[in-house]
Amino acid sequence: MLLTLRQFENKLRTASKTHKITHAMELVAFTKLKSIRPLIEVCASYQKECNLALSALTGAVDFSKHPLVGDRQSQGNRLLCIFSSDTGLCGGYHHKLFNRIEEFLSGSQGFKISVLAVGREGLRYCKRRGLILKEAVLNTHSRLNEEILDNLSESARKIYLTGEADDVYVAYTHYVSASSFEPRVEKLLPLEIPRQEKTEYLFEPQPKEIFESLILIYFKASLRYYMTHALTAEGLSRVMAMRAASDNAINMLDKLALDKNKLRQGIITRDIIEVISSFTAMKG
Numbered sequence: 001m002l003l004t005l006r007q008f009e010n011k012l013r014t015a016s017k018t019h020k021i022t023h024a025m026e027l028v029a030f031t032k033l034k035s036i037r038p039l040i041e042v043c044a045s046y047q048k049e050c051n052l053a054l055s056a057l058t059g060a061v062d063f064s065k066h067p068l069v070g071d072r073q074s075q076g077n078r079l080l081c082i083f084s085s086d087t088g089l090c091g092g093y094h095h096k097l098f099n100r101i102e103e104f105l106s107g108s109q110g111f112k113i114s115v116l117a118v119g120r121e122g123l124r125y126c127k128r129r130g131l132i133l134k135e136a137v138l139n140t141h142s143r144l145n146e147e148i149l150d151n152l153s154e155s156a157r158k159i160y161l162t163g164e165a166d167d168v169y170v171a172y173t174h175y176v177s178a179s180s181f182e183p184r185v186e187k188l189l190p191l192e193i194p195r196q197e198k199t200e201y202l203f204e205p206q207p208k209e210i211f212e213s214l215i216l217i218y219f220k221a222s223l224r225y226y227m228t229h230a231l232t233a234e235g236l237s238r239v240m241a242m243r244a245a246s247d248n249a250i251n252m253l254d255k256l257a258l259d260k261n262k263l264r265q266g267i268i269t270r271d272i273i274e275v276i277s278s279f280t281a282m283k284g
Contacts, residue, residue, distance in 0.1 A: 005267075008260040015256060019249035025089070026242035032142060033235035039144060040175060040232055043225045050218040051193065054211065058195045061211045067161055068215055069191050078111040079134070079165035080104070081156060081188065081223075083172040083230035084122030086140055090234055091241035093173065093181075094121045100183035101125075101171050114165060116155060118148075118227070134159060142231055149227065153220045160189050172226045173233035179240075181233035188222060191215065 003011075063069050082101065084094060105113065114132040117123045123136045135155050137148055159165050168189035175181050 003259075003263070005260065005264060008256060008263065012253065012256050012260065015249055015252045019246055019253065022242050022245040022249060026239055026246055029235055029238040029242055033232065033239055036144065036228065036235060037175075037232050039228050043221070043228045047218070047221040047225045050214065050221050054214055054218055055194045057207050057211045057214070058193060061207045063193065063211060063215075066211075066215065068157070068189060068219065069193060071190060072166060074166045075163070076111055077114070077163075077165045078108055079114050079116065079156065079159055079168045080131075080185075081116040081152070081168065081170045082118060082122040082125070083170070083227055084117070084119035084125070085142065085234050086120045086138060087142075088121070089241060090238040091244075093234055093237035094125075097171065097173055097183040098125050100185060104169070104171065104185045105129075114159070116152065116159075118152065118230075134164075140231075142234060144224070144228060144231060149220060149224055153216075153223055156189070156223070157216075157219065165189075170223075170226045172230040173237075175229045175232040175236065178236070181236055186226070188226075189219075191219065191222075 057063075080101070082097075084097065088094075112132070114134045115122075115126045116134055117126050117136045119140060120138055123133070123138070126133050126136075137152060140148060156168055160168055167187060169185055170188045171183070171185045173181050174184045
C-alpha cells in the first residue's frame with residue numbers, strides 16, 4: 001500500500017520519539033553499569049581473602065563436621081537460588097539463563113528441586129516450570145542491597161541446615177568482559193574450603209570462635225559475588241539491547257526519510273509533467 005506524505009511524516013515522528021526513548025534508556029543502563037562494574041573485583045577479592053583466612057584456620061580447627069562444610073547423605077532434595085531481573089528489556093539475558101537452568105534440571109533427574117527466586121522473571125519462570133518455590137525476593141531495582149543479601153543468606157542457610165536441601169546451587173549470569181556474559185550454575189553449599197595441614201598463626205580469640213564467625217561472612221561474601229556478577233551482566237545486556245534498538249530506530253528513520261523524499265520527488269515530477277502537457281496542449 002502506497003503511503004501519503006502525511007503518513008510518512010507521522011511514521012518519522014514516531015520513529016524519532018522511539019529513538020529518543022531507547023537512547024535515554026541506554027544512557028541510564030550504562031550509568032548503572034558503570035557504577036556496579038567496579039564492585040566485581042572488590043567482591044571477588046573479598047571472597048578470596050575470606051577463603052584464604054578460612055584455609056589458614058583449617059590447620060587449627062576440625063571443620064569436617066561443621067554443618068555448612070561437611071558432606072551429608074543425600075535425601076534427594078536440592079535448592080536452587082536463581083538471580084534474575086525484576087524487569088525486561090535486556091535482550092537474551094533471561095533466555096540464556098533459563099536455558100542453562102533447563103540443562104541443570106535435566107542433569108538433576110531424581111532430585112526434588114526447590115527454588116529461591118531473586119527477581120520477578122525468576123519467579124515467573126519458577127511458576128511456569130512448576131518448581132517448588134521456597135521464597136521470592138522482589139524489587140531489587142538492579143542494585144546491590146545488603147538487606148536483601150542478609151535475608152537471602154539467612155533463608156538459604158535455614159533451608160540447608162534444617163535438612164530441606166542436601167545441597168544448594170546458584171544460577172546466575174557471569175560477567176566475562178565489556179561485550180560478553182555467560183549463564184552459570186555453581187555449587188554454593190556445602191562450602192568447599194582448601195585444607196592447610198600446618199598453621200603458623202597465633203589466634204585470638206580461639207580458632208574455633210573465629211572459624212564460626214568467618215564461615216558465615218564467607219558464605220554471605222559468596223552470595224554477594226554471585227549477585228554482583230548477575231547485576232553487572234544484566235546491566236550490560238540492557239545496554240546492548242537498547243543500543244541495538246536505537247540503531248534500528250536510526251535505520252528506520254533513514255529509510256523512511258529516503259522513501260518520503262522519493263515520493264515527494266515523484267509528486268513534483270508528476271506535477272511538472274502535467275504543467276508541461278497542459279501548456280503544450282494549449283499551445284498546439
